Amino acid sequence: MAELPHTITLSIPFADARLANIAKESLVVDRELSEGKVSRTIATQDSLLVATFSAETLRILRVSVNGFMESLILVSKTLEAFA
Amino acid sequence: MDTKAPRTIVALGLEGSANKLGIGIVKHVYPSGISSDCELSPEYVELANVRDTYNPPAGEGFLPRDVAVHHRSTIITLIRQAFEEAKIGPQDLDCICYTKGPGMGAPLQSVALVARTLSQIWDVPLVGVNHCVGHIEMGRAITGAQNPVVLYVSGGNTQVIAYSQQTYRIFGETLDIAIGNCLDRFARVLMLPNDPSPGYNIEQYARRGSKFIELPYTVKGMDVSFSGILSFIEKMAKTEADKYSPEDLCYSLQETMFAMLVEITERAMAHIGATEVLVVGGVGCNVRLQEMMGQMAQERGGKVFATDMRYCIDNGIMIAQAGALAFARNFTTSIEDSWITQRFRTDQVHVEWRV
Numbered sequence: 522m523a524e525l526p527h528t529i530t531l532s533i534p535f536a537d538a539r540l541a542n543i544a545k546e547s548l549v550v551d552r553e554l555s556e557g558k559v560s561r562t563i564a565t566q567d568s569l570l571v572a573t574f575s576a577e578t579l580r581i582l583r584v585s586v587n588g589f590m591e592s593l594i595l596v597s598k599t600l601e602a603f604a
Numbered sequence: 605m606d607t608k609a610p611r612t613i614v615a616l617g618l619e620g621s622a623n624k625l626g627i628g629i630v631k632h633v634y635p636s637g638i639s640s641d642c643e644l645s646p647e648y649v650e651l652a653n654v655r656d657t658y659n660p661p662a663g664e665g666f667l668p669r670d671v672a673v674h675h676r677s678t679i680i681t682l683i684r685q686a687f688e689e690a691k692i693g694p695q696d697l698d699c700i701c702y703t704k705g706p707g708m709g710a711p712l713q714s715v716a717l718v719a720r721t722l723s724q725i726w727d728v729p730l731v732g733v734n735h736c737v738g739h740i741e742m743g744r745a746i747t748g749a750q751n752p753v754v755l756y757v758s759g760g761n762t763q764v765i766a767y768s769q770q771t772y773r774i775f776g777e778t779l780d781i782a783i784g785n786c787l788d789r790f791a792r793v794l795m796l797p798n799d800p801s802p803g804y805n806i807e808q809y810a811r812r813g814s815k816f817i818e819l820p821y822t823v824k825g826m827d828v829s830f831s832g833i834l835s836f837i838e839k840m841a842k843t844e845a846d847k848y849s850p851e852d853l854c855y856s857l858q859e860t861m862f863a864m865l866v867e868i869t870e871r872a873m874a875h876i877g878a879t880e881v882l883v884v885g886g887v888g889c890n891v892r893l894q895e896m897m898g899q900m901a902q903e904r905g906g907k908v909f910a911t912d913m914r915y916c917i918d919n920g921i922m923i924a925q926a927g928a929l930a931f932a933r934n935f936t937t938s939i940e941d942s943w944i945t946q947r948f949r950t951d952q953v954h955v956e957w958r959v
Contacts, residue, residue, distance in 0.1 A: 546939050547720040551713055592717055595676050599721040602680045603694070 525560055525575035527582045533570040533593065540604060541565045544596050548572075548589070559585045608637045613698045613932055614651070616686070616722075617924025620675045620715035621707025621735050622759060623666040626655040627679075627686040628921025632928050644932055644957040648745045651690035653914060653921040656682055659798040665788065666798075672710035679718050686920070694726045699936070701927025704732035705948035707760065712944040720942050731927035732937035735918075736761060736950040740772060741929060742922035743884040747909035753878045755869050755897065756950070758885030758918075759784035759803075762828065762865075763950060764872045770955045775872040776826030783861055784887045786830040790857060793841050794850050801917070806854045807890050813855025817848060821860055826871060828864045833857070862893050866900050879906025888916040929957040 535541035542565050549563045559576040572589060576582035611634045619626040632646035658674035660666050687693065702719035703712060723730045740754050754765040754772070762778035781789075784803060791802030796809070820836055822829040837857055840848055869881055881901050883894060888910055898908040915922065933956040 543721060543724040546724060547717055550716075550720065550940065550943050552943070591672075591676070592713070595679075595714060595717050596721050598680060599718050600725065602684075603722060604725045 525577055527577070527579050528573065528575045529582060529586060530571065530573045531586070533572070535568045535570060538565065538568045540600055541568050541570045543600065543604075544570050544593070547596050548592055551592070553585060555581055561585065561589075610635050611637055613646070613928045614692065614696050615731070615924040615928035615931065616697050616700045617733070617920040617922065617927060618700070618702045618715050618719050619735070619738070619918055619920045619923045620679070620711045621703045621705070622711065622918060623658045623671050623674070624655055624918040625658075625675045625678055625682060625715070626653070626918055626920035626923075627682045628653045628919055628924045629686055629690040629692065630921050630924040630928055632932065634932070638932050641959070643959045644929055646932070648925075650921060651692060652686040653919055654682055654685050654689060655917075655919055657800075662797045663792050663795045664798075665792060668708040668710045671708060672714045675711050675714045679715065683718075694722075694728070697726065697728045699729050699731045699927060699931045701731040701733050701923045702942070703735050703738070703923055703944075704937070705735065705945035707735055707946065709944070709946050712946070716942060716944045720939055723939065729931070729936040730939065730942050731931050731935060732942060733923045733927045733930070734948050734950065734953045735923075736763070737772060737953050737955070738922035738926040739884040739916075740765065740882075741926040742915050742919070743882045743909065743911055745925055746911045746915050747882060749880050749882045749909040751878065752880035752882035752909060753869060753872045753876065754882045754884060755865060755888070756885045757783050757865065757883065757887035757893070759788055761885060762830075764826065764868050765950060766872055766876050766878070767955070767958065770958060772950045772953065772955060774949070774951050775875070776828070776868045779824065779827050779829045780831040781834065783830055783865070784885070786834045786861065787857070787887065789834060790837060790841075793838050794853075801886065803887055803890065806858065807892065809851050809854035810858045810892065813849070813851035813853070815852040815855075816859060817852060817856040819856055819860045821864060823864050823867050826868050828868060830861060833860065858890075858892055862896050865893070866896050869897065870900050870904070873904060873906075879904055881906070881908045883908060883910040884916055886917045889913050933957050
């Protein structure tokens with residue numbers, strides 16, 4: 522992807538595969554606001570949540586990753602409190 | 605499929621489309637089951653209705669980002685509080701209802717994320733709810749109004765609604781800003797506090813006002829417009845502060861805008877032959893508005909129905925209320941479809957629980 526040169530991959534460990542999958546299902550629903558300028562994939566590998574972002578500019582990459590982190594923290598806290 | 609066996613539906617409602625975060629739990633009892641071809645009117649049991657409001661400092665409005673931070677940091681505590689108040693556990697829930705829209709993007713998304721996660725943890729289906737329909741169903745449940753013209757007035761919406769053929773149809777609405785938005789913004793000009801709400805403080809000032817100042821009166825057919833009135837009165841308050849007291853300005857603003865609402869509501873009532881008015885939404889707890897609507901309804905041989913702050917200001921139980929009714933008609937929202945939307949009109953909802 523020549524037009525989306527900036528890439529980052531985050532790997533987040535969960536207690537087990539079920540929790541990682543719940544987090545993935547919750548996070549994958551909301552679309553990126555600047556579609557076309559950033560592409561996002563969220564997947565699981567066993568108990569690992571793997572999110573990959575590719576963006577047109579570093580600024581867009583930072584905004585996307587920040588937004589994702591805020592959502593991820595909320596989902597993790599919810600899992601911690603109720604799962 | 606009709607069955608006469610009694611049925612109950614317990615619903616958790618999560619609301620956070622603006623600056624209030626509300627969690628409610630409702631129980632609906634159908635003593636002789638849920639019939640497939642009649643209007644659903646279950647026995648309503650309130651189990652919990654808790655709320656936490658984000659208030660910016662005086663002179664400032666709330667920004668979506670800050671509201672989302674508030675919701676994210678408060679929601680888990682508030683959910684726990686709701687379960688404590690209800691004295692039930694997650695295993696007792698039949699569905700989890702959340703606000704799908706309309707509202708502010710970031711706050712809606714924060715609440716939806718939690719709803720999706722809880723739905724998966726507890727294996728309880730999700731129900732996406734239209735915020736406006738939540739207000740209407742809550743008003744109907746609390747007041748017992750049968751088939752009223754609904755005036756929905758809040759910080760984000762101003763609509764005159766009438767029910768017909770499983771749709772809440774919009775008869776008239778604001779062409780620009782919502783009435784509550786107009787009041788909130790004028791409160792900022794006067795530097796009134798945002799606690800408990802800017803509209804409440806305007807109402808208190810208005811009570812002490814006595815001199816009526818003529819303001820633009822903008823009714824366009826069934827619709828109204830408030831932005832011109834706001835610019836006009838903002839300018840007055842800033843440049844002619846010595847001539848007009850804040851009390852008189854608040855009084856005149858309320859009288860003018862509420863008269864406009866009375867006019868379009870009365871016209872809708874005349875069109876459909878209704879005698880009842882139900883006022884819902886945050887501005888609906890304004891006593892002066894209720895009084896003016898009441899007078900008009902009385903002259904038409906009917907009456908006004910309104911609720912207090914627990915129910916007309918955004919809350920969680922209204923989302924549970926509307927969601928539980930939809931759920932009784934087997935409506936659910938899959939996790940993949942549990943996105944949120946800032947625009948979601950009242951008339952886009954198929955009201956399957958009414959005939």
